[in-house]
Amino acid sequence: MEFAVESSLKTMKSGEGVRRNQTLICAPLMSDTVDQMVDLMLKAKSKGADIVEIRLDHLKIFNPYTDIEKLIKVCPLPTLFTYRPIWEGGQYDGDEKSRFETLQLAMELGADHIDIELKAAHEFNDFLHGNKPGKCKVIVSSHNYDSTPPVEDLGNLVASIQAAGADIVKFATAALDITDVARVFQIAVHSQVPIIAMVMGERGLMSRVLCPKFGGYLTFGTLEAGKVSAPGQPTIEELVNLYNFRLLEPDTKVFGVLGNPVSHSKSPKLYNEAFKSVGFNGVYLHLLVDDVPKFFATYSSMDFSGFSVTIPHKEAALACCDEVDPVAKSIGAVNCVIRRPDGKLVGCNTDYVGAISAIEDGLLGLHNGSMGNSSPLAGKLFVVIGAGGAGKALAYGAKEKGARIAIANRTYDRARELADLVGGQALSLAELDSFCPEKGMILANTTSIGMHPKVNETPVSKEALANYMLVFDAVYTPKITRLLREAAESGAKIVPGVDMFIGQAYEQYERFTGFPAPKDQFKKIMEN
Numbered sequence: 001m002e003f004a005v006e007s008s009l010k011t012m013k014s015g016e017g018v019r020r021n022q023t024l025i026c027a028p029l030m031s032d033t034v035d036q037m038v039d040l041m042l043k044a045k046s047k048g049a050d051i052v053e054i055r056l057d058h059l060k061i062f063n064p065y066t067d068i069e070k071l072i073k074v075c076p077l078p079t080l081f082t083y084r085p086i087w088e089g090g091q092y093d094g095d096e097k098s099r100f101e102t103l104q105l106a107m108e109l110g111a112d113h114i115d116i117e118l119k120a121a122h123e124f125n126d127f128l129h130g131n132k133p134g135k136c137k138v139i140v141s142s143h144n145y146d147s148t149p150p151v152e153d154l155g156n157l158v159a160s161i162q163a164a165g166a167d168i169v170k171f172a173t174a175a176l177d178i179t180d181v182a183r184v185f186q187i188a189v190h191s192q193v194p195i196i197a198m199v200m201g202e203r204g205l206m207s208r209v210l211c212p213k214f215g216g217y218l219t220f221g222t223l224e225a226g227k228v229s230a231p232g233q234p235t236i237e238e239l240v241n242l243y244n245f246r247l248l249e250p251d252t253k254v255f256g257v258l259g260n261p262v263s264h265s266k267s268p269k270l271y272n273e274a275f276k277s278v279g280f281n282g283v284y285l286h287l288l289v290d291d292v293p294k295f296f297a298t299y300s301s302m303d304f305s306g307f308s309v310t311i312p313h314k315e316a317a318l319a320c321c322d323e324v325d326p327v328a329k330s331i332g333a334v335n336c337v338i339r340r341p342d343g344k345l346v347g348c349n350t351d352y353v354g355a356i357s358a359i360e361d362g363l364l365g366l367h368n369g370s371m372g373n374s375s376p377l378a379g380k381l382f383v384v385i386g387a388g389g390a391g392k393a394l395a396y397g398a399k400e401k402g403a404r405i406a407i408a409n410r411t412y413d414r415a416r417e418l419a420d421l422v423g424g425q426a427l428s429l430a431e432l433d434s435f436c437p438e439k440g441m442i443l444a445n446t447t448s449i450g451m452h453p454k455v456n457e458t459p460v461s462k463e464a465l466a467n468y469m470l471v472f473d474a475v476y477t478p479k480i481t482r483l484l485r486e487a488a489e490s491g492a493k494i495v496p497g498v499d500m501f502i503g504q505a506y507e508q509y510e511r512f513t514g515f516p517a518p519k520d521q522f523k524k525i526m527e528n
């Protein structure tokens with residue numbers, strides 16, 4: 001392949017137990033009672049955490065002397081004790097003296113780490129009078145729930161945390177944009193002391209997953225989805241099994257899917273499982289992006305090697321590319337962007353390949369595979385719903401195969417524009433139900449109508465579906481949408497979006513890695 005990344009293929013042993021970095025996974029434990037906390041510790045160990053953060057401020061009934069001793073004694077993992085006050089986002093609302101006494105007690109009883117907030121650190125140091133048990137590491141932390149400051153301010157923050165006697169520096173900021181994370185990486189990678197640097201919120205996910213690459217001391221992984229101690233924390237399961245956290249290294253190449261929304265995307269599962277199985281040193285992330293040009297301008301190093309692009313960024317991404325392949329240029333949208341070794345961004349469109357071949361296969365099934373050399377799409381009336389990236393790809397691809405094209409779109413002007421481009425007819429969405437110039441048409445939905453969670457929506461009435469011999473839906477969550485279910489009930493052949501997804505993913509995988517896609521594995525993953 002043109003963009004082969006031979007050097008990235010390492011002999012990584014797949015399977016449990018392989019670990020290529022020292023970054024710890026810390027499970028934040030929050031419960032009302034000490035007994036529940038003990039249960040959570042055991043669960044954390046079984047899920048694969050390396051350390052637990054015991055959030056004392058969440059305990060409703062708490063006797064420091066007996067409970068801390070018990071918690072340390074029974075904990076199967078190293079401990080971090082945190083007694084977070086309300087003024088720093090926690091639940092403790094008592095006086096500082098009692099809080100300091102409790103943290104001091106935890107240190108004396110054998111805690112491996114304690115966390116003290118920067119705002120209280122000097123007072124706490126005075127309280128300790130230098131009597132700090134040697135074994136216990138002090139994490140001095142700062143939390144900013146509003147924003148991520150400029151890099152100079154973050155540098156000054158780290159210096160003040162170090163000056164406050166931190167063995168380990170911790171700061172957490174809020175991500176207003178995914179590019180905020182780059183400033184935090186810049187600080188983490190240059191830190192002379194162990195550092196925990198997190199960017200909260202879905203836009204900050206990269207900071208939590210990539211910390212082994214950028215030298216982080218630990219990341220937080222929750223026991224269950226949604227049970228977080230700060231916004232945006234992934235589960236331990238996601239870190240270990242979805243993002244292959246244990247295998248990440250400083251030279252791991254970063255890939256991902258740019259979209260908004262994007263958390264539903266199955267692509268990270270597909271690519272990361274494949275990377276792991278063949279020993280490719282890469283990681284593929286969900287990238288919640290608001291501003292595409294800003295994203296590419298910020299993440300411009302060779303570490304950020306390739307991207308899938310999804311709704312609504314395919315057209316904006318094309319404008320950011322230094323080179324665009326001719327097919328993508330005609331479609332006006334890219335769904336795949338590769339950073340070449342010379343740093344240039346090259347865009348292409350793999351959407352139509354998977355969809356068109358899946359539709360052709362479906363039609364061949366109807367014709368018992370006997371169409372000679374010509375495409376079974378030739379001469380058919382192909383109705384595309386939608387005029388965005390996927391709509392353009394399908395219309396262009398079907399046109400290439402000799403189909404006649406009609407485009408129906410919510411925004412009629414966009415339907416008109418695309419129809420003019422491919423020499424077809426334009427319709428409004430409202431006209432679709434009564435549109436029947438002939439029987440035996442092909443219908444392709446390329447809008448997000450019917451996508452999870454709005455699974456009861458459909459772009460066209462069931463009655464109108466009787467006019468179609470084959471119906472394709474680009475939506476793949478759920479696999480069988482209402483549109484496909486009703487089409488099958490009306491007697492049409494149906495082609496699910498997952499077939500398009502797998503087809504475009506084969507192409508992208510080969511461009512990302514330079515190696516052939518493990519096709520059977522892709523199919524198996526998507527079936528599951």
Ligand code: NAP
Binds near residue numbers: 310313387476
């Ligand atoms: P896009 O470029 O943003 O285009 C979205 C299209 O959907 C536009 O035509 C838009 O109409 C229409 N639309 C959006 N919401 C609508 C609504 N509520 N009612 C009516 N029309 C609506 O997005 P895209 O990249 O083409 O993706 C579109 C869909 O295809 C997504 O669901 C995506 O997940 C799916 N897809 C699947 C695969 C696969 O492999 N299976 C690959 C690519 C895309 P307006 O012009 O009026 O805004």
